[in-house]
Amino acid sequence: MILIISGNKEITTTEVIKWLLRMGKNFIRVYEDEIFEIKTKEKKIYLESYRNSFFIDDITSVWYRRGKLKFKRLRYANESINHSMNEYQHWLEDYIKKTLESKKHINKESNSDVNKLLVLEQARKVGLDIPEYFLASNTDQVVLGKTIIKTIGGNPRVEAISKDSSGMMYTTVINEFEKEDFYITFFQEKIEKDFEIRSFYLNGKIWSTAIFSQNDEQTKIDFRKYNNKKPNRNVPYTLPKNIERKVHRLMLSLDLNCGSLDFIKSGNKYYFLEVNTVGQFLGLSVICNYSLEKEIADYL
Template sequence: MIVIISKAVDESTNDVIRHCILNQIPFMRFSEENFVNSVYIQLSSEKIEIKLLIGDSILDFDEITSFWFRKNDLLLFENVKICTELTIDKREICNFISDSELKALKDFLIYSLQKKKTLGNYAVGDGNKLISFSIASEVGLNIPKSIISSDTQFLLQYANSKQIVKPLEDGFYSSSTDEYSYTEYKLLNKEILADKDEFLFPSCLQEYIEKKIELRIFYIDEKIFSMAIFSQLDPKTKLDFRNYNFEKMNRMLPYKLPDLVEDKIILFMKKMELNTGSIDMILTNDNEYVFLEVNPVGQYGMVQYFGNYNLDLEVFNYLAG
């Protein structure tokens, strides 16, 4: 049986599940609509037995062959109300204890799942840009010069050079309201810092690099699938590809990275402890490849479509193999 943690609306997960159905491979999917509502665990010197009730179905961990952490979280006991009839003070204590207990239980369940053949890394989650930059540099990938500071006067020194104001984490998604927001990239100017206090919330500046093309890369089990986006040809998408020009979409094509760059990506992903992920890079006008970020649970539908790759089948074959 293949176990998947994913969002209920994720199309890539749906497409992989279609392969499971066509090939009669049993699967179970955890999502915000499909949570654990009962648990049975037995630990002894002789054996460890784990069974979960999800809806009306029982999941026996002995039957699990592989685990795909796509995105989302493992939700436990969303059907149980805790500490509702206590005073506020006692409710805070009760919530702290119950949260700690549930975290210990969830950590053990994830640990047990990841002892199976696993795609993705729950512990890495959405990743950390600063850590990924550090590791990319260690393996020899070029990275853009970045500055992080909370000192307004220090940041003003860079106002006359081309610097992009970037967040350390991208985007916010609310499953309850089905809303998504992301921070738009902007070039730094003095107006942005005008009237700010001496110290502000830590801000990240990243040098703006003129690019020939943007690259989107999907990585799975040391296999690399790449595509090129000619976003620099359109003023609307030149700085941030996500400012889509729906009237005249950017040209997108399959792309083959040099072997040396692919070798560095493989080493990078191993050091990140990731066997899958979506990577953003650019090719500069000087033909240098520059690493921008890795998303451990990134979308790959665009790479699949414009690169003419069957990535859903690649994921299925890994999980079912």
């Protein structure tokens, strides 16, 4: 039995499930609004929600796509008992999650949020080129027009201030100094690019796509500012073998067996930017005819 932990309206998950159905495989899709009760049957741990129920021993492989496995906790009127029971229930939940992660899997809930600073340090250790970066609480050391600002975390979203705004925090070039200090922020050298590369990694295999975003003012700094009227040209691409080997070493060092990695091609160099464990890859899979949804289904 395959266990899939995903968002309620996550299209990529649905496309993988279509392949599983075609293959005749049994699976359970756990949605983000599901809450499981932990039970026992026949001396085995059994999970049950309003939609699904299964023995954890029956799960053979797990795909952590998004969301998390949630549990209903028992509560007692006596706060002393309640505190102790919360601790006991935590350890049982931890056992269940670790048991599921020990099975054949694609990604894990426990390390789905990678730390960009640690990732960049590891990338440098395995020999990948990365743009120079620094942390600062002011713009005193910034070279205007040649420094960008990015989030330290993944891709946080803020509430959109208008219907025409997505609320996405995009990469931005610093063109003026700030008068006051602010919270410690991630600054990075702006690399003049030939094009961008998005690579999808799965258990040692890599599929890459060249994204010609630099030809459009709207997308030249951050290709996620999609121009729907005139989309960027995307074509299949193959990274040099020495870069692919370094990517493999990086993913092993991060204990990740799946993810989307971003690069900038500039002259003879390939600059590594980041890895997103739950990044979108469906669009590029379709454009490049990679059938990554089938690759995931085959692996599961």
